[in-house]
Amino acid sequence: MSKKNITTLKQIAEELNLSISTVSRALNDHPDISLKTKEKVISVSKKFNYAPNLFAKGFRSHKTNIIGVIVPNIAHYFTSTLLKGVISEAEIHGYKIIISESRNNVQKEAEMLETMKQFGVDGILLSLVRKTHNVDSILKVLEHIPLVLFDKVSTKVPCTQVVIDDEDAAFRAVEHLINTGKKRIAIIKETEKSFNSEKRFAGYLRALKNYNLEIDENLILSTEDISMHQGKRLTSILLSLQNRPDGVFAVTDGAAIGVIKTLKKHKIKIPEEIGVVGFSNSENSIIIEPKLTTIDQPGHRIGEVAFRALINEINNNDNTVNNKTIVIKTNIIVRESSFKSLVTT
Amino acid sequence: MSKKNITTLKQIAEELNLSISTVSRALNDHPDISLKTKEKVISVSKKFNYAPNLFAKGFRSHKTNIIGVIVPNIAHYFTSTLLKGVISEAEIHGYKIIISESRNNVQKEAEMLETMKQFGVDGILLSLVRKTHNVDSILKVLEHIPLVLFDKVSTKVPCTQVVIDDEDAAFRAVEHLINTGKKRIAIIKETEKSFNSEKRFAGYLRALKNYNLEIDENLILSTEDISMHQGKRLTSILLSLQNRPDGVFAVTDGAAIGVIKTLKKHKIKIPEEIGVVGFSNSENSIIIEPKLTTIDQPGHRIGEVAFRALINEINNNDNTVNNKTIVIKTNIIVRESSFKSLVTT
DNA sequence: CTGAAAGCGCTTACAG
């Protein structure tokens, strides 16, 4: 059951009484080789069902055509769309990808980086574990292998980064609530130093300031592990306030859905009494009723762009440290949770 | 920016005035090598930050420690859980995985199989594209590389297969509706020869027969691309019947959620007037209100088991054709869409 | 137009 009967160049060469070199050149369409020889070689290689051993090829040429991708959690809809973008672009460029999951564990992330290096991947696409404080292991890898950060990034790592416009997107989300007449807008965010959550919070603050709305600390709620459950819990807190909010911006769809569920349980009218906006445009956002207004993050696009940026680095052999940040635009998707008169299908 | 400054065995050997062979053996903890030498070698290799080139290693030993995984669609929650199972098990056994997406395209699937072979992967885990009629390319790969089919399988391929008990799970789903007093149970299934859908349909039929319920063709609805949208459309058809159903079993959660949405729109009481059961226990099933009764498919488990089965084949060097089917048990998760008096949190 | 030879980084019989 092991790898037997696999045709090699040698066998083709023997069959045709040619040298291995010639067969190799013929198969690679080298200009030196005569048409007749090429035809013979190709015909026999087809007959023998020849397929080059990419491992040997990669080993010889120091080019594996493999890209390593490390993400915190693969079972996440948005992550899947990122990966889809990476995969489809990789296919176009003739690369294969190895996917690893760091499971939100800094230690695991470092180990995986090391393994990728050992495999001799041509480059690495990395989405950071939250709270990656010590980036030493990343910097070390960066000395040897082209690396691009995407989605979850850090300014501590001097390399190309592909991100969405979190701050701006959050600004527009809150601005939208303000435009629907809301004046006391709460935010549900993460406590830990999640890059994305912090930027979204900044966008929230900027929107309030921009429209001269009061910033009420009672309306700023944080949670460790943001989720539907936490959305529910924090909404109960908001509802217990003397001066309730009339809008809620949650930095994830999951939390926003928790908000909606709790508001419905309390018979609070959405969006008339309280409008709700989430972030991600996950599948769930159209399952919940009312459907959730949210920010669409083009995951596929981010994956594609990150891959292309990486390919650029790989082909760009000088030791220039590329340190630019590519920002991908997002869109706000307005639905029933924030805008009443919308007709839905 | 290319792979420079990467330590090799040769450098360590030169530094210590030893041969490459000895260094290799020392690093692999070969019994022949003296403790003193081992210590010296390990110390220098640490100093030089040595990491073996796995490509060279794999090339040399005909063992790449890479497993190829091909799935129809990566952006699918259930698929993510399958992959998680595969990845976590792979990690335990020191394997890396290459993931490819066949995008429900038979042609692509065949190409990917070929590429995997060229890469010299040690084995392949394959979830079939629906309607894969021509399995020739799979059979060809099977001659050279151990292969295990999982989730979406076909009896046409003589190899180990890991699946869930679709027929039995569907039987229990329908039986559950019958136990809640339903007598006219509709099914929403796929038209195309999806292995899973067909088996679920068989379970539906068996349950009706087993409980002496009439099989009414008007209650058997099929759709090409099963989805929430199709669930909605087919529910409208069911509601237009003179003799309406009192229960609906949809072979996917997406379709079941479409059913619920349409029933709610028509103010039909769930589950009193019509009970609904889905299949998959997707995230969405607890977002929709009422929450959906569904079948939990242990994706992680399936991935794990499939990986272990593959490892067995790899280590089992005889040319025995392994042809057993491993069936993973599912559970029915009863929620509000089918069982009224349930208290929910 | 074609071939002999070196070499990519490693492992492993074989010899001492």
Next chain:
DNA sequence: CTGAAAGCGCTTACAG
């Protein structure tokens, strides 16, 4: 206990 040598399958200067 250690080393010299062959070889995994391929590519590519170098030579003719």
